[in-house]
Amino acid sequence: MVNLGKAKCSMAFAVVGEQQPVIQGTVKGFASSIKPELMGLIAGIIATPQDQDVCIRLDNQKVVKMFNDIVVNRRRASVRAKLRCDYAVEWAIVARICSERTGSTTVEWVKGHRGDKWNAAADKAAKEAQALVGKEWEVRAEDQDDLRYTAKMAGTTLEIDTRQALKMQTTRRWHQTWRSLKRHKRSIQDYEGTDWLGTLAIIHNNKPVHTFFSSQQDTRLRSHRIKKIHGMLPTMDALHARRPDLYKADPVSTVSCDDGGQ
Numbered sequence: 001m002v003n004l005g006k007a008k009c010s011m012a013f014a015v016v017g018e019q020q021p022v023i024q025g026t027v028k029g030f031a032s033s034i035k036p037e038l039m040g041l042i043a044g045i046i047a048t049p050q051d052q053d054v055c056i057r058l059d060n061q062k063v064v065k066m067f068n069d070i071v072v073n074r075r076r077a078s079v080r081a082k083l084r085c086d087y088a089v090e091w092a093i094v095a096r097i098c099s100e101r102t103g104s105t106t107v108e109w110v111k112g113h114r115g116d117k118w119n120a121a122a123d124k125a126a127k128e129a130q131a132l133v134g135k136e137w138e139v140r141a142e143d144q145d146d147l148r149y150t151a152k153m154a155g156t157t158l159e160i161d162t163r164q165a166l167k168m169q170t171t172r173r174w175h176q177t178w179r180s181l182k183r184h185k186r187s188i189q190d191y192e193g194t195d196w197l198g199t200l201a202i203i204h205n206n207k208p209v210h211t212f213f214s215s216q217q218d219t220r221l222r223s224h225r226i227k228k229i230h231g232m233l234p235t236m237d238a239l240h241a242r243r244p245d246l247y248k249a250d251p252v253s254t255v256s257c258d259d260g261g262q
Contacts, residue, residue: 010026010027010028010130011026011027011028011029011031011032011035011036011130012024012025012026012027012036012126012127012129012130013025013026013027013036013037013039013040013043013126013129013137014040014121014122014123014124014125014126014128014129015040015043015044015047015056015122016118016121016122016125017044017118020047020048022125023040023043023044023047024125024126024128024129024135025039025040025043025129025135025136025137026129026130026135026136026137027039027136027137027138028136028138029156029159030156030159032159033060034060034062034063034086034087035087035090035159036126037058037059037060037063038063038087038090038091038094039090039137039139040058040122041056041058041063041067041094041107042090042093042094042097042137042139043137044056045094045097045098045101045105046097048103049103050100050101050102050103051101051102051103052103053103053104053105053106054103054104054105054106055106055107055108056105056106056107056108057107057108057109057110057116057118057119058107058108058109058110059109059110059111059112059113059119060109061109063107064107064108064109066085066086066091067094067107068107069081070082070085070091070094070095071091071094071095071098074095082146083146083147084161084163085161086159086160086161087159087160088146088147089139089141089144089147089150089159090139092144092145092146092147093139093143093144095144095146096143096144096145151165153165153169236248236249237249
């Protein structure tokens with residue numbers, strides 16, 4: 001992979017077999033070990049005659065599992081599972097290609113880098129394809145009927161669940177805000193303002209801000225801590241003014257201290 005972490009990261013794949021020529025290609029997008037394997041799966045199925053049984057072996061367990069869940073069991077898969085999985089467009093195209101074939105299509109997992117000659121040959125061919133900048137492969141979203149619309153962000157098609165992408169975006173913004181506050185605090189000498197890091201630990205009970213855990217008990221606990229910091233918790237006088245029939249006025253008490261104790 002090159003340009004790691006950018007939207008135009010280059011990845012390569014290769015398909016090898018006894019009775020077919022080597023198929024090489026590259027794909028672009030965010031760095032992922034699933035996308036090149038998935039594109040190689042599509043290439044292997046297309047290169048096989050439709051009336052011939054084909055068994056494709058991959059060294060990525062997640063791709064094999066998703067093939068069984070999304071393609072083999074597509075009729076039983078829920079709409080949410082089909083539309084909100086990663087690379088939903090590619091999987092919809094795989095399902096369509098497999099449904100149009102008269103031969104059977106199976107996918108098996110093989111452990112990578114463990115002496116399998118075909119896996120080693122595929123790795124070598126994929127490295128050659130990336131070094132030579134082989135032909136770029138890209139699916140056409142209009143060639144499937146399951147997804148009518150595809151979301152884009154910053155000019156790039158979202159290949160993961162839209163809700164998950166928005167969560168990741170919010171997380172990055174939270175971290176950026178807190179890091180910026182902490183950086184400004186370090187640059188000011190004799191800073192006597194709010195200790196944001198300590199405040200974060202008090203309010204959120206040392207839970208990272210990138211967690212999205214929520215419950216009624218958790219919400220009440222965080223609200224109580226925020227109100228406590230800002231002095232917004234109701235005192236006995238406020239409760240008495242609100243419900244004098246239920247709460248008594250807070251009596252004034254005096255506490256004296258001496259060397260012997262309280």
